[in-house]
Amino acid sequence: MDLITVQEIRVPRTRDEIRFAPGEIPLGGGTWLFSEPQPGITGLVDLTGMGWPAIEIADDVLTVSATCTIAELANLRSHSEWTAAPLFWQAANSLLASFKIWNVATVGGNICTSLPAGPMTSLGAALDAVAVIWSDAGERREPVAAFVTGVRNNTLAHGEYLRAIEFPVPALQEKTAFRRIALSPLGRTGTLVTGRLSPVGIVLTVTGGTTHPWVFTVTSPAEADAALDTIDDWYDDAHGSPDWREAMSRMFAREIVEELA
DSSP, rough: OOOOOOOOEEESSSSGGGGOOOTTEEEEEOTTTTGGGTTTTOOOEEGGGGOSSSSEEEEEEEEEEOBBBHHHHHHGGGGGOOTTHHHHHHHHHHHOHHHHTTTTHHHHHHHHTTTTTTTHHHHHTTOEHHHHHHHEEEEEEEEHHHEEEETTSSSSTOEEEEEEEEEEHHHTSSHHHEEEEETTTTEEEEEEEEEEEEETTTEEEEEEBBBOOOOEEEESSSHHHHHTOOOOOOBTTTTTHHHHHHHHHHHHHHHHHHHHH
16 A cells, blocks of 8 residues: 655664654554555654564563564464463464565554454453553553553554563463454454463453453453453454454353363
């Protein structure tokens, strides 16, 4: 898709060079950005030129840069020390894109697009990940589960951009469960439910079928049912009705609690 209103693409090499004039937005992989018209956008600031390391592993945190590709993230499934490692592959595979897209689309781009079916949002919310957000004013952090606030909406203000996603290693060492469904074999996610066995209970995360992530800690199927009663934003589009999304999410939540308990 030609973005006919874009007048300039800039590629910063240092943090000081990252500035956003009115009408300018960050560019990651661009797989969604170039897929449809973007009225009002006059410039792109290509963050891939920053050369941020895709993956950095420390004792207590896994840092995934915003410009890490889906393909690079998916390789973390082989990390044998993390019980939750399969979730990286499961989330990446939920993108249902060709290998060409996997090698261009970025983790940060998927989260910042903030679509209900964004699997990187699902992954971050499921594993207690924190979004690291930069701007001229400095740095702020917030849970990925709170970063996405609605369809195509998030907490980024103009001038802010996503630098990285930090996953706490303790969460990666916990057992997880995964359920996802779509109306067709290669369709967009209808609902995606994950579970993580934490010291305080089973952390259930519902995404895909809602306009933003919902995270609950439960100990029984009955508690899971009660938790899902509080969800009030089941999504409605061509990929699933609210009633169907809710019914499937409830079934998956019960299955996950029984599996992990």
